[in-house]
Amino acid sequence: MEAKMKKLCITSLLLVVVLLHVSSVKTEAEAEAEAVGGRALSRDDFPPGFIFGAGSSAYQVEGAAAEDGRKPSIWDPFTHAGKSFDGSNGDIAADQYHKYKEDVKLMHEIGLDAYRFSIAWPRLIPDGRGAVNPKGLEYYNNLIDELLSYGIQPHVTIYHFDLPLILYEEYGGILSPRFIEDFTAYADVCFREFGDRVKHWVTVNEPNIEPIGGYDSGILPPERCSEPFGSHCTVGNSTTEPYIVAHHLLLAHASAVSLYREKYQAKQGGSIGITLLGWWYEPYSQSSDDKAAAKRMVDFHIGWLMDPLVYGDYPAVMRENVGSRLPSFSKEESKRLRGSFDFIGFNHYIVFYVQADLSTLNLKERDYYADAAVKLSLLNGNSVKKQDILRMKKTPEMASTPWALRKMLEHLKVNYRNPPVVIHENGAGSLVDPKTIANEKPDYFRVEFLQDYLESVLLSIRNGSNTQGYFIWSLLDVFEFQFGCAVRFGLVGVDLNNENTTRYPRYSSHWYSNFLRGSGLRRADASIFTPHKLGFGRRELSSKAKFT
Numbered sequence: 422m423e424a425k426m427k428k429l430c431i432t433s434l435l436l437v438v439v440l441l442h443v444s445s446v447k448t449e450a451e452a453e454a455e456a457v458g459g460r461a462l463s464r465d466d467f468p469p470g471f472i473f474g475a476g477s478s479a480y481q482v483e484g485a486a487a488e489d490g491r492k493p494s495i496w497d498p499f500t501h502a503g504k505s506f507d508g509s510n511g512d513i514a515a516d517q518y519h520k521y522k523e524d525v526k527l528m529h530e531i532g533l534d535a536y537r538f539s540i541a542w543p544r545l546i547p548d549g550r551g552a553v554n555p556k557g558l559e560y561y562n563n564l565i566d567e568l569l570s571y572g573i574q575p576h577v578t579i580y581h582f583d584l585p586l587i588l589y590e591e592y593g594g595i596l597s598p599r600f601i602e603d604f605t606a607y608a609d610v611c612f613r614e615f616g617d618r619v620k621h622w623v624t625v626n627e628p629n630i631e632p633i634g635g636y637d638s639g640i641l642p643p644e645r646c647s648e649p650f651g652s653h654c655t656v657g658n659s660t661t662e663p664y665i666v667a668h669h670l671l672l673a674h675a676s677a678v679s680l681y682r683e684k685y686q687a688k689q690g691g692s693i694g695i696t697l698l699g700w701w702y703e704p705y706s707q708s709s710d711d712k713a714a715a716k717r718m719v720d721f722h723i724g725w726l727m728d729p730l731v732y733g734d735y736p737a738v739m740r741e742n743v744g745s746r747l748p749s750f751s752k753e754e755s756k757r758l759r760g761s762f763d764f765i766g767f768n769h770y771i772v773f774y775v776q777a778d779l780s781t782l783n784l785k786e787r788d789y790y791a792d793a794a795v796k797l798s799l800l801n802g803n804s805v806k807k808q809d810i811l812r813m814k815k816t817p818e819m820a821s822t823p824w825a826l827r828k829m830l831e832h833l834k835v836n837y838r839n840p841p842v843v844i845h846e847n848g849a850g851s852l853v854d855p856k857t858i859a860n861e862k863p864d865y866f867r868v869e870f871l872q873d874y875l876e877s878v879l880l881s882i883r884n885g886s887n888t889q890g891y892f893i894w895s896l897l898d899v900f901e902f903q904f905g906c907a908v909r910f911g912l913v914g915v916d917l918n919n920e921n922t923t924r925y926p927r928y929s930s931h932w933y934s935n936f937l938r939g940s941g942l943r944r945a946d947a948s949i950f951t952p953h954k955l956g957f958g959r960r961e962l963s964s965k966a967k968f969t
Contacts, residue, residue, distance in 0.1 A: 462872060464936055466879055472574070472890035473937055475528070475912060476537030476846060478581040478626070480511045481899035483541065484922075485518035489556035492547035494583035495594070495642040496902075504644075507905035514900045515915045516922040518560060523924065525567045527913060528896065531930055532937035535574035537845060537892050538564070539581035539626065540615075542607055549585035550603050553610055565618050576621040576845075576892070578696065579608050579677065582631060582642075582902065589643055595666045596636075601673045608677035612685045620691040623766055623845070624677045627698040628670035629726050632663035637788050641902065650788040659788040661746050668748040671729055671758060678761040696766030696845045697726050701825035702775045705798055710777035714795045718775050719832065721793040731837045733759040742782065742792045764889065765833070768846035772825035774798040821849075821870045823877035830881040830888060839887045847874050848894035850901070850910040855918040863928035867912075871929065875936075893933065897924070 464473065480496050500510030517524055528536055542549070544557040568575050588594050588603060608624065616622075631641075637659045639646025645657025674695050681693050702718040704711035717738055720728075724736040733755035734740075739747055750758065776798065781791040790797075826847070833842060849870035853861070871893060882888055898911035906917045912933060914925035 462876060462879070462936070464939060468882065468889075470889070472534050472576075472843070472892075474533050474535035474537055474574075474576065474890065474892040475531075475894070475896035475933075476576075476892045477515075477517070477895050477897060477899055478539040478578065478583075479541035479544070480514070480581070480583045481895075481902065482515045482538070482897060483518040483544075484511065484513040484516040486510075486512040488518070489544075489560070490547055490554040491541065491544040491557065493586040494541070494543045495586050495589050496583055497586065499642040499644070500900075505905040506901075506903060507907040509900060509905040509907075509917070511900040513917075513920060513922065515897045515917065516920075517897070520922065520924075521560075521564045522567055524897065525564075525571055525573065527924065527926065527930075528568075528573055529571040531912065531934045533573055533896075534937075535576050535621070535890070535892070536568055536896065537576040537578065539578035539583075540611055541583055542580060543583060543585045546607055546610065547585070549588040549591075550606060553614075558614060561615060565615060569618060574621060575615075575619050576623070577611070577615065577619045578623040578626050579611055580604065580624065581626040584642075594643065595631075595669050596662060598669060598672075600669050601676055604673040605676045605680055609680060609684075612681055612689070616681075616685050616689040616691060620689070622681065622691060622693040623696045624674040624693065625670050626696050626845075627768060628667055628674070628695070629722060630698045631670070632666040633789055636662040636666050637790075650791075660786050663789050664743065664747050667725060671726065672754060675754070675757045675761045679757055692763035694762040694764040694766055694841075694843075695726070695730070696768060697723065699723065699767035699769040699826075699829050701769070701772045701822075701829045702797075703772060703825075705774040705776040705796075708777075710779070711775060714777035714793075715775040718773075718793055718795050718797075721789070723829075723832070727765070727833070727837050729755075729758045730762060730765070731759065731840070739792070742794065762840070764841040764843055766843045766845035767829070767833075768894070769826050769829060769844060770847065772822045821873045823873040826874060826877045827881050827884075830878075830886040831884070834884075834886050839885065842886065842888045843890040843892070844878065844888065845890075845892050846894035847871075847891065848910045850904070850908040852907060853898075853909040853914075855906070855916065858914050858916050859923070859925055861914060861925070861927070865928065867927070867929040868932045871933070 464471075480494060485491065486493075486497060496511065499505070500512075525536075540561055541557070545554060545561065546552070547554050547557075565575050584594050588600065592599050594600055611619075612622075634641035635643055636645045636657060637650055639651035639654055639657060639659075645662055646652075646654040647657055647659045648654050650659035651657070678693050681691075685691070686693070700722055702715045702722065704715040720736040720738050725739065728734060728736045729750065734750060735747060774797070776796040777794065778796045779794050781787060781794050784791055826844075830842065833840060849867045851864070851866070875891065878888055878891055893912060895910045895912070897913050898906075898909040898915040898917055900906060900917070901908055901910070912927060912930040914927055916923045916925070
């Protein structure tokens with residue numbers, strides 16, 4: 422009961438924050454529009470070959486959790502115990518396992534260039550290693566072939582949080598270096614079976630946040646933490662395990678990339694990278710301490726992974742503050758890590774304001790945020806508890822802060838040799854009443870949010886950023902890792918509370934279709950849009966989908 426009330430309080434706080442800042446956000450959005458030139462935004466403004474898509478991940482969208490040989494991931498017992506935000510689980514989710522043909526047809530009608538999805542390790546290799554599941558292999562072959570038949574590029578993530586439960590129970594999963602070998606063998610199967618058709622691979626999704634939620638605060642699987650950094654901790658060590666997990670994820674990534682480049686890339690002609698979470702951090706005040714704290718937090722969050730990937734070692738500030746608790750790379754590991762990507766994916770949603778809290782460096786035991794010596798705040802200065810930060814990844818009815826994305830892309834350009842970047846997730850969520858999903862009001866807020874961010878990406882490109890693609894989160898309403906089924910991000914609504922999982926294309930899907938099909942979009946009241954103006958109307962939708 423206490424945990425449930427805590428979660429409800431977090432949601433209320435986020436909604437209050439957003440409502441308090443609607444007016445200021447509007448001003449920022451208008452400023453972005455003026456910078457674009459006050460004219461229509463068109464996909465022709467973007468460089469040739471720029472990729473527009475939408476995404477999902479296996480546990481969040483597939484369903485069929487106990488069908489055709491799939492075995493549990495670490496998320497299954499967690500959600501079955503009612504520990505997700507609203508007590509829901511991914512057993513059915515959006516049921517894409519059974520509805521992939523309907524969904525691919527919707528993607529085609531919207532006009533997507535690409536679809537980003539992940540392969541479920543527990544479905545393809547149910548025991549984590551060894552035998553490949555024929556039914557799992559068949560499903561992903563069918564999905565990939567269906568996408569290609571409509572001219573849609575599959576962008577495939579190999580690991581998106583759903584570690585096979587059996588590997589965690591056997592040897593601790595990512596905490597053990599044995600994970601690296603098992604992950605590489607799993608990646609080998611993916612490259613061998615799908616690489617003739619998949620030309621865009623991501624090894625690991627958000628290796629800079631899974632260690633915090635699962636091994637520091639312990640609010641996400643496998644719920645490892647230690648007091649006082651987590652609550653109700655029964656196993657784990659928040660002072661060391663987050664760093665070990667991130668280290669092993671980096672080494673697993675580098676191992677898989679090395680395998681791909683040596684064995685498959687020349688023959689298959691694909692590209693491979695990794696996707697990081699890209700929160701941005703601003704100083705809470707103009708004090709020198711807060712400015713230094715914001716820079717330090719960027720190093721702890723983005724540099725934690727980017728420095729090894731580009732330079733072969735962790736940021737100096739992490740080496741100094743974390744000390745011997747931060748693992749080291751051998752010369753060979755460092756060499757293998759440097760340049761182990763053809764592109765970097767980033768998932769961007771939110772900005773935090775950072776206050777210095779240097780007193781934490783005097784603590785005998787410190788976790789990740791104590792090592793960073795910061796306090797984080799939201800837009801209106803409400804303090805955020807460390808164990809609640811994971812809930813902020815995607816927030817209900819999120820404020821639009823496209824300038825933060827521009828700052829992040831500029832940071833990557835200046836500090837990391839301007840790598841090829843793909844925005845793999847960006848989107849706006851809202852609380853949805855499942856009883857009224859078939860008759861929702863048009864999602865004008867999402868249209869305005871997405872246009873804000875597309876303009877921001879365009880401005881970054883014009884300023885020299887090597888950004889090469891943009892994927893909306895998400896194509897469909899899915900089971901959200903942070904919010905269960907309570908918060909929806911889909912261009913297409915899904916009745917997640919009904920086994921039929923009926924699809925309801927939202928206004929935003931029509932807006933995106935209009936943009937992708939070449940029509941210019943002016944910044945104006947989103948309510949001017951109608952289905953027939955936006956590229957496809959009721960008659961042209963999939964027969965099983967319903968328009969809202």
